[in-house]
Amino acid sequence: MNPIRKKRLTIVLFLLVGIGVAVGLTTYALRQNINLFYDPSQIAAGEAPVDVRIRAGGMVEEGSVVRDPESLKVVFRVTDFNASVPVEYVGILPDLFAEGQGVVAMGKINGRGRFVADQVLAKHDENYMPPEVADALEKASKGQNKAGETAQPESY
Amino acid sequence: MAFDSFSAFIAMEGHGPYVWTCYGVFFVLMVGLMAWSRRRRSATMAACRRNYERQERGQQRAARPAATFTRVEVSQD
């Protein structure tokens, strides 16, 4: 390669590395803002501000959903299997909302450590499968759970 | 076939509007992009051809005085 091209290539590489480092540092500094939501562990550890609009995300804890029979009010717990946060919400939930499914809620933490949501979004994972396969998997895992009831949290 | 009937295929258990909007916009834009790109090449060809033909005519009548106006060549995109 002739020297002029070599020089140009070096300049291009420096340009790329420079921009990469600059953007890398910026996104690292802003990581808390780039994160869409706080997870329950962070909220339990007091990292999330109280009385400021934030998002909380995690799994809807199995058996925690309580619907008010007279209104659209729902209370449930969001967990990341280390900590969990109680959430209350009044409104229509997305179709995919279910126990054991991912969820992102927008709202404020009130003084009593309760998350009052004004919007609840469903979060799904990258696994797709036909309903029959899902049923079969669920049956298989139910069978296992009966064998060892307490084994479930560790399997996460 | 994942659906029992054609109407079930269109309805997609209530998700029809979402699915068909996506596919509709996808086809309109892709076909549009492809047709536009093709037309642009033909138009460029035609513009080049007109250019060459005028140049040749210009060479034949080189002795005559130049035209009193000039045509501006604009690419046809």
Next chain:
Amino acid sequence: MWQFFHKLGSPKWFYGIATRLMPWLLVAGVLLLLAGIVWGLAFAPKDYLQGNSYRIIFIHVPTAFLAQSVYIMMAVAAVVTLVWRMKLADVFVKAVAPVGLVLTFLALFTGAVWGKPTWGTWWIWDARLTSMLILLFLYGGVIALDRAINDEKSAARAVAVLVLVGVVNIPIIKYSVEWWNTLHQPATFKLTEKPSMPAEMWVPLLLAVLGLYLIFGWLACLRMQTEILVREQRTRWVKDLVMAGRF
């Protein structure tokens, strides 16, 4: 190898190869894409959680995948433009930028329409969606910058630098779902792992991706030919080609 590289730099040689390649690219691309889409829409089983709305994946993933691949190809071409000053590399960048713009728009649009029934919202400012929106603006910026500069050589260099600056966005798009908390789920297709869906779902998806790739190849050839005609119209071979009427 170097000889091939030099040949590749010849617009005339490229024009001829493209003409011969294009019918195959178009036919194979359209067939693969349609096969993937019909299979995905009508024959693939529905998803246990999302039902039929997940069928949008068969165009969402191909357009999103292509949108990023096209940008990477443009970045490689930009390096070639800056270092080797090869004309065809610049022709490529200018020819495919509008295609990238349309593909990115389609990825965002299909994602939004998919998000409404599954997540419950059209749009959210999470890292994946925002970085994809930045990609749309990058494509727009490349097109605008090229139009704004009249001189061909200055335009080529300015555009190449912009493309290179923007390429840092590509790893951000790709890893956004792993580095940060996002509403968007992680990738379904990974190069190193088995896809997280059964074969009757991923095979049609793969067909659609390959098909769209080939159609992109056809579009790139066609649009590069157009750009070459404009730039080389003073040369003998373009005149012969145009006057012979063989397109």
